[in-house]
Amino acid sequence: MKNIVVLASGSGSNFQSIIDSVEAGKINARIAGLISNKPGIKALDRATKHNIPCSIISEKEYSTHLEFSKTLLRQLDNWDTDLIILAGYLRKIPTLVIQNYKNRILNIHPSLLPKYGGKGFYGMNVHNAVLESGDTESGCSVHIVSEEYDKGPILDQIKVPVYKNDAPEKLAKRVLEQEHILYPRVISKYLTTFSK
Numbered sequence: 001m002k003n004i005v006v007l008a009s010g011s012g013s014n015f016q017s018i019i020d021s022v023e024a025g026k027i028n029a030r031i032a033g034l035i036s037n038k039p040g041i042k043a044l045d046r047a048t049k050h051n052i053p054c055s056i057i058s059e060k061e062y063s064t065h066l067e068f069s070k071t072l073l074r075q076l077d078n079w080d081t082d083l084i085i086l087a088g089y090l091r092k093i094p095t096l097v098i099q100n101y102k103n104r105i106l107n108i109h110p111s112l113l114p115k116y117g118g119k120g121f122y123g124m125n126v127h128n129a130v131l132e133s134g135d136t137e138s139g140c141s142v143h144i145v146s147e148e149y150d151k152g153p154i155l156d157q158i159k160v161p162v163y164k165n166d167a168p169e170k171l172a173k174r175v176l177e178q179e180h181i182l183y184p185r186v187i188s189k190y191l192t193t194f195s196k
């Protein structure tokens with residue numbers, strides 16, 4: 001059975017949708033662990049509740065970026081990771097990890113990439129930018145993580161409408177609901193494309 005490791009920095013509602021899909025047998029894998037960059041986040045509570053091992057690895061605890069990168073890599077290797085899932089992880093993944101897990105790191109982004117991706121486009125910034133642009137649709141994208149931020153190959157997207165006088169919070173909620181459908185679906189399919 002393949003091992004998934006999830007990296008999260010916040011609420012972890014996407015992490016929850018993956019837990020639910022694994023438990024329902026819709027994703028044929030084991031969640032080997034959760035890595036967070038800080039303590040006290042809701043994603044850690046979700047992991048504990050489902051008996052998923054956790055590791056908090058915070059860059060500021062390490063004197064160099066290389067030390068931090070190696071610690072992340074060691075934890076991933078210890079868990080015999082097949083696929084890394086970024087679920088609201090608000091840190092750039094070290095190049096060393098991207099190179100060691102080439103084509104084996106997925107991310108979800110709350111826009112129709114390549115629109116509203118890259119530096120500064122996270123959280124409500126994305127939805128505010130969509131509303132300011134006058135776009136009539138938005139959505140979410142799952143892509144493979146490459147060394148260029150938010151630029152790796154897109155695996156799938158779901159679109160949502162943007163209404164006249166839409167509020168950013170309402171758009172965010174509409175997109176997040178679709179993320180919970182899209183991410184488990186893409187993970188399940190992607191896992192079948194590589195052998196252990």
Ligand code: GRF
Nearest residue numbers: 011012013014088108109110
């Ligand atoms: C989601 O909007 C996702 O697209 C982005 O970070 C957010 C994470 O939300 N990468 P949650 O922690 O899964 O609720």
